[in-house]
Amino acid sequence: MTPWIKRWPEDATERARYAESIFHRVAPRYDVLTRALSFGQDGRWKSRLAQEALRAGEHTRVLDLATGTAALPMLLRRLGHRGPIVGLDRSRDMLVRARIKCSGMNGVTFLRGDLGRLPFASDSFDTVTMGYGLRYPPDLPSFLDRVLRILRPRGQFLSLDFGLPESASYRSLGMGYLFLAGSFWGLALHGRPGTYHHIVESLRAYPGQRVLAAVMNAAGFADISVEEHLGGMAATIRGRKS
Template sequence: MTRASLDKQPHEVAAMFDDVAARYDITNDVLSLGQTRLWRRAVARAVDARPGERVLDLAAGTGTSSQPFVAAGAYTVPCDFSLGMLKEGKKRLPWMPFTAGDATRLPFRDGVFDAVTISFGLRNVHDTDDALRELHRVTAPGGRIVICEFSHPTWAPFRTVYTEYLMRALPPVARAVSSSPDAYVYLAESIRAWPDQPALARHLQQAGWEKVAWRDLTGGVVALHRGVRT
């Protein structure tokens, strides 16, 4: 699966992530020029997990993104639909409650989480709107959502350079460091096809989230969207 599509087939995307699971975290660090760690810290601050809270970390992969919430004292559920990612995460962090789940049909009761978050995963879900509604369903009243996703740089000259990096530089770098470079060609194309910041905010509002806002990171390469369930 090497072409981005808005009609993504879940089994194909899951298989793609199964293939890259073992070297996923280190590959991301290389391809992002070390920015992933800064973005994770921004997500942790935005989620602001507190002791005793329940946090759902969707598209958690190997669980790296979940660890700051655990460190803050929250009961954290890392959830992903890639069994390869979950197996790799369980090897590294056997004490974490890794859970297999499809973002459009989450295996949780209504209103059980105080915060839900997804980093660099919403773009790969078969139906974005269904996923946002499901996250709304499993969030308790007063709970919050934080989405960290690749977006569109706000400065036009930088946007051009960034697009060139995605389509020209990223594939050869991925071939050097990744176990499945074709997956990263797909990821680059899916980033280009993804809605911009205001459009994603509208999707959140249409799914029932209120007080929707976003903040650009790294000049809009990544955007942090937030909302509240009232």
């Protein structure tokens, strides 16, 4: 392993604290970075995900996990969603920005909380969305169990995240790109090349979209589908509570 790439923490508390320190630093520039790293594609992928969420109905209840600076809640409202939206995140710094961006929007609320302890009753949401959040829960099977529990019957889980291409050589190329582009933007936006190295650290520990689909299947999700972007470097994953 490259010596300056740290190991992605396995312990839940350690990983959550590490993530909090990362997003404390990157929050002011987060929106710029997501556009830059995805070649400007991130907005288009998120828009499609929001449109899918909207297909369930304008007045449905939506939970956006790891909401960050509220990109998905904002898109949902812009596309005409009117039902209640709850955004949950652990980072105060990201939530400050989310609250400012959604300050004029009725029915959009934010909650500071941890992905490991979702404070919601069973069957409480029609849709659970998540943008770039699946690399953070250390125990994916139990996290997906909890998501399934809080979804209403026929409710959907929609996630957009980085991914792992099937081809080993393309995967190495993609990791190399994320490392170099992350170093460039880390230096340009924060004066520290290592600021975004956690993306590669987390991807090294991430099982990838195909394994994730299998884990969702084992958890009891139905109608699972995976749509890859940029040859598998990112992926939208969907599943439904049967």
